Amino acid sequence: MSRPAPSPFYTLRGAGGPLNTLHFSCHGGDSPLLFSGSGKGAIHIWNLNTRRTEKIVEGHAGSSVIWVSRLQATDTLISSQGRDMQVCLWDLSEGRSEVVDSVWTGSVGFCQCSILETTPRNYLLAFAGQQSEEIKIIELPSKTPVCTLIPDAKLGMVMCIKLWQPNSGAGPLLLAGYEDGSVLLWDVTQRSKLSQAKAHPEPVMCMTFDTKRLRGISGSSEKKLSSWMVDRQNNLQGQLTCLTHPSPVSRSQALTGKIQECVTLVNPGVSQLCIRGDGKLLASAGWDHRVRVFGWKKLRPLAVLQYHTDMVQSVAFSDHQDPKERLLAAGSKDQRISLWSIYNEGADTG
Known part of the structure; x- marks a missing residue:
């Protein structure tokens, strides 16, 4: 007999709006925290020990918060992006909730920023600009x-972007998904396109990238993950097997810039993808x-988690140092996490 589908061990309520973004911070501080950004412009900081809101940061003039990220090993400096065309940097130390700086993006879209630490306390920030492309x-x-x-x-x-630093020692690279369904790889230092697939x-709604395996996956409004x-x-290419077709794909086919490996879903539409830290x-x-x-x-499909009553808009894995404490969080349009x-x-995940 197959095992019954699991249930969430806890639900966080009180966000006051649809949950657009989630970000864990479970090491380096006194308590494990979860940051969430809502459609009502609020950033909630949840204490995972007490399972209650530790602080609510009101920003972005009530506009939807679509991205939140911690900037360093502590929980006192975070960045957030809102649909007010602003990226804000917050100082949360000693009980403060102050915007210490902001960046005007000019973009009213839903493309989330991407941030990359280059040296201690120095970062690259990538964001969609005023022009659509x-x-x-x-x-x-x-x-x-x-x-x-x-x-x-x-x-x-x-539609979506990801900054990353290759292990080769070369300059930072950026992956970007576009409205026509293309994924492009950019060389930031050379300001040039390296490859395209x-x-x-349909539009690339979301993507995530494994920098260790140099492997990514993207989702759209269709019933498929690519x-x-x-x-x-630095060529983008499909892998040499295709999960929806039993016949192998030749290497010559894989280098044509068309994606060859995909996962067929039961229902269409993916809002976000996330890879756990252990890969x-x-x-x-x-x-x-x-x-x-x-x-x-x-x-390999492992589980379908059914709890929410509306679209799930964000997923995130925790960064607990102890593997037994690792969590998966999901934020929904139903205002619950x-x-x-x-x-x-250590189960066989495949």
Whole structure:
């Protein structure tokens, strides 16, 4: 007999709006925390020991908060992005809730920022610009412009971005998903496009990237997740097997810039994707109110988590140092955050 579907071990209520973004901070501080951004402009800081709100930060003039991230090893400096076209840097030390700086993006879209620490207390911040296809990158805290990335062809609005630093020692790279379904790899230092692949027939709604395996996965409004690789020559390519077709894909086919590996979903629409820190699990936030969990290595379906009564808009894995304490959080349009404890005992995830 198959095991019954698990239930959340706890639910956080009181966000006051749809949950657009989640970010864990479970080491380096006194208590494990979860940051959430709501559609009503509030940032909630949840204490996971007491399971209550520790602080509520009101920002972005009541506009929807679509991204929250911690900036350093402590919980006293965070950044947030709102649909008021602002990225704010907050100082939360000693009970404060102060905006210490802000960046005007000019973008009214839903593309979440991406931040990369380059040296201690220095960061690169990438965000969608005022023009629909442009990505701007600046240094923080100086706010010095680094570059503006605009594709040669008309790809439509930029939908999602991911800054990362390759282990080769080369400069930072950026992955971007666009409205026409393309994924592009950019060299930030050279301000140039390295490669491009067609991942979806519809806009790329979300993506995540495993910097250790150089492997990414993206979702759209369709019933499919597309998996892809970045090879040693910085070419985007599909993997050499296809989960929806039994026949193997030749290497010549894989290098054409078309994505070859995909996972077919039961229902269409994915809001967000997240890979657990140990590289074993992938979670997807579904428009069908469900969270799906896969083994990241083989993309094997492991669980369907059913709790929410509306679209799931965000998923995040905790960064607990003890694997037994690791959590999965899901935020929904139903204004609730579900917390799940699954696959923490070294089970075969595949």
